[in-house]
Amino acid sequence: DGGITQSPKYLFRKEGQNVTLSCEQNLNHDAMYWYRQDPGQGLRLIYYSQIVNDFQKGDIAEGYSVSREKKESFPLTVTSAQKNPTAFYLCASSWTQPSNTEAFFGQGTRLTVV
């Protein structure tokens, strides 16, 4: 079964703690993305990567970090510097040819600060 897998589905973070969200895809896509979704707002891009060992900041990268050591994996770390991390986090992947950039999404991770 091809697709994108995010884990865990729910995550609780204490104040001052770093947590890592997992995203794995077996679609052989070049590009992977992390988005944050807050109620009543559109998705906001945190980081994206179009090739292994390279990634770029999105619109709201502060307080987050990523790595892309393998094509299949793009983990997101929410650091203690992110002051308001409670949100729904979505990972996506796509090809990067102009004729084929359809994005596919995982099922999301809901992060709550306790």
Next chain:
Amino acid sequence: KQEVTQIPAALSVPEGENLVLNCSFTDSAIYNLQWFRQDPGKGLTSLLLIQSSQREQTSGRLNASLDKSSGRSTLYIAASQPGDSATYLCAVAGSNYQLIWGAGTKLIIKP
């Protein structure tokens, strides 16, 4: 800077009605436009993707149109069913492949 707007933010209609969801964007220089469906607490499911050279795409009871010159796309849902209740999002892809998102339309189909 590209901006994407979806109006209305919420819509409630009786089962069986045909309906139209709207998406507008400010910069016509797009590669494609994609419509997604999101169920509560879930990820996004791609419904239709329209390339910039296309005018419309159809999948089952769904039809999406694209008018780049006016910066508009519509998602037409025929013979709506309670299972169509979800939030529908549109996103446009620009030259850097990045998706710019609307805030979505929450659709409720009443049995």
